[in-house]
Amino acid sequence: MHDLVIRRGTVIDGTGGPMQAADVAIEDGRVVAVGSGVGPGHREIDAAEQLVLPGWVDIHTHYDGQATWDPEMTPSSWHGVTTAVFGNCGVGFAPVRPGTEDFLINLMEGVEDIPGTVLAEGLDFSWESYPDYLDVLASVPRVMDVGSQLPHGALRFYVMGERGADHAAVPTSAELADIERLVTEAFASGALGFSTSRTTKHKAADGRLTPSLSAGDPELAAVARAMKAAQAGVLQVNSDFGPGEFDHLRQAAELSGRPLSVLVLQVDNAPELWRETLEHVHAANAAGVEATAQVGCRPIGVMLGLDVTVNPFKNHPAYQAIAHLPTAERAARMRNDPELRRALVHDRPADSHSAWMDYALTRAFELGDDLDYEQSPDRTVAARAASVGGSPWELALDLLSEGDGDSLLLYPFENYHGGSLEEIRQMLVDPYSVCGIGDAGAHVGTICDASYPTYLLTHWARDRTRGERLPLEFLVHKQARRTAETFGLLDRGVLAPGYRADLNIVDFDALSVGRPELIWDLPAGGKRLVQKAKGYRHTFVRGIETFIDGEPTGARPGGLVRGAQADPGAPR
Numbered sequence: 001m002h003d004l005v006i007r008r009g010t011v012i013d014g015t016g017g018p019m020q021a022a023d024v025a026i027e028d029g030r031v032v033a034v035g036s037g038v039g040p041g042h043r044e045i046d047a048a049e050q051l052v053l054p055g056w057v058d059i060h061t062h063y064d065g066q067a068t069w070d071p072e073m074t075p076s077s078w079h080g081v082t083t084a085v086f087g088n089c090g091v092g093f094a095p096v097r098p099g100t101e102d103f104l105i106n107l108m109e110g111v112e113d114i115p116g117t118v119l120a121e122g123l124d125f126s127w128e129s130y131p132d133y134l135d136v137l138a139s140v141p142r143v144m145d146v147g148s149q150l151p152h153g154a155l156r157f158y159v160m161g162e163r164g165a166d167h168a169a170v171p172t173s174a175e176l177a178d179i180e181r182l183v184t185e186a187f188a189s190g191a192l193g194f195s196t197s198r199t200t201k202h203k204a205a206d207g208r209l210t211p212s213l214s215a216g217d218p219e220l221a222a223v224a225r226a227m228k229a230a231q232a233g234v235l236q237v238n239s240d241f242g243p244g245e246f247d248h249l250r251q252a253a254e255l256s257g258r259p260l261s262v263l264v265l266q267v268d269n270a271p272e273l274w275r276e277t278l279e280h281v282h283a284a285n286a287a288g289v290e291a292t293a294q295v296g297c298r299p300i301g302v303m304l305g306l307d308v309t310v311n312p313f314k315n316h317p318a319y320q321a322i323a324h325l326p327t328a329e330r331a332a333r334m335r336n337d338p339e340l341r342r343a344l345v346h347d348r349p350a351d352s353h354s355a356w357m358d359y360a361l362t363r364a365f366e367l368g369d370d371l372d373y374e375q376s377p378d379r380t381v382a383a384r385a386a387s388v389g390g391s392p393w394e395l396a397l398d399l400l401s402e403g404d405g406d407s408l409l410l411y412p413f414e415n416y417h418g419g420s421l422e423e424i425r426q427m428l429v430d431p432y433s434v435c436g437i438g439d440a441g442a443h444v445g446t447i448c449d450a451s452y453p454t455y456l457l458t459h460w461a462r463d464r465t466r467g468e469r470l471p472l473e474f475l476v477h478k479q480a481r482r483t484a485e486t487f488g489l490l491d492r493g494v495l496a497p498g499y500r501a502d503l504n505i506v507d508f509d510a511l512s513v514g515r516p517e518l519i520w521d522l523p524a525g526g527k528r529l530v531q532k533a534k535g536y537r538h539t540f541v542r543g544i545e546t547f548i549d550g551e552p553t554g555a556r557p558g559g560l561v562r563g564a565q566a567d568p569g570a571p572r
């Protein structure tokens, strides 16, 4: 008798192979059979007309803090994620010397927009070393598996003290030895990767550039030697990819003998650069240096609204005079007070925020109930205003003050240069790309992209009207098996005998992403932007049901994944 049998579903197994009508049997947290003629189970689920999919492996999250205080790991768990990897982009909370925690909080606040007050309240810092941090993660039962990477920023500050915060400071030979020793220690305790940030977009909350920005070859080599000795880990990099940059990273990867995984996205000031980076990724693979490109599946967008971090009107004295009012009341004043409207639209402060918003409104869309992330350029706020001879600021005011004042505009600041998702399609179909960049757990007041795994299916396999769609089997492979493989988690991402029973049963016709909404549930009453999902009927982690129709069951089968996991399907 099997523990669980899922009958009559349409199984997409994660390998990229064609979907098939099949029953799936589970025992002891593993899949034991997929096919017909499967014997009875203690529990049986009828999945007729539903998809049976491997659980999502989201490799680009920032739950470093949240994972220590939130066993439900929302919003990712609402979107069928069963494994989340964090410690990305060089930021995280270990190692840390007692008394210097504020530095890491400040860095995470600045780089990933997670409020310092939330982190200070939520984190107990009951660890110092990275292995201690992993032990704390391992001691908290939760709804999904988590994996962590050693963040360069934290390591540098731990080893070099205040000097480590200055990206231009160079480690001494004794410090390089410490770096090598601590990276070795991290991999011995189960780190999945080493992450570093080399982008000027990343600044601490105090304005300083991220500590690892310009780390030189000797420092990268110390990390690489430790990875080589450990024969473990992925070198994860978020970089601006200036001239010669990829060569430094490729050299480090070559020295380590370990895979490189870089973020690839389209930036407005160099809209073709991503193609060059992808070419480097191809060349590296051709030369035997394993490299992947983590890519998105929709525009990376800043949400504009009255209560989120970026409010077009926030610096205006007339707005500040009503800023204390409850949102709905504030919105009503903005709709109805002619003098206030005139001031907000015509007497704007001559500051950098207004200038930035002037530009943003030429790119931003209304994100209405249909949640259209691929709107044509004639739908921007500025284009719509121009079409009726109006002011973009007046239209922004009208849109944001509708109803209770919880409407949002989407300003797609990356991955949308050409006004469609054609470039994203090209990134997705690249053989070396994997799904990433959702930044779940981060940017809580500005960006709301933890819903990527759901959107990947709804938009790219079903709803897209402005261009080619992509096969479901391909998308499931990209978000489950390819992501798992990127971090050597070869025991998951596939529904076949021997693999982990991490899976979703999905009503694909009903599958949808909810409107971004603000909820006030972070520590210290902090707020965050989240999107819910519809259509995930059941989610299982290690064969145990964690969610039914969006509601948690209370089960906490998830643990900490320490290091790479063997492929149960591979010949031994």
Ligand SMILES: [Zn+2]
Pocket (backbone or CB within 6 Å): 060, 062, 088, 089, 238, 439
């Ligand atoms: Zn990141």
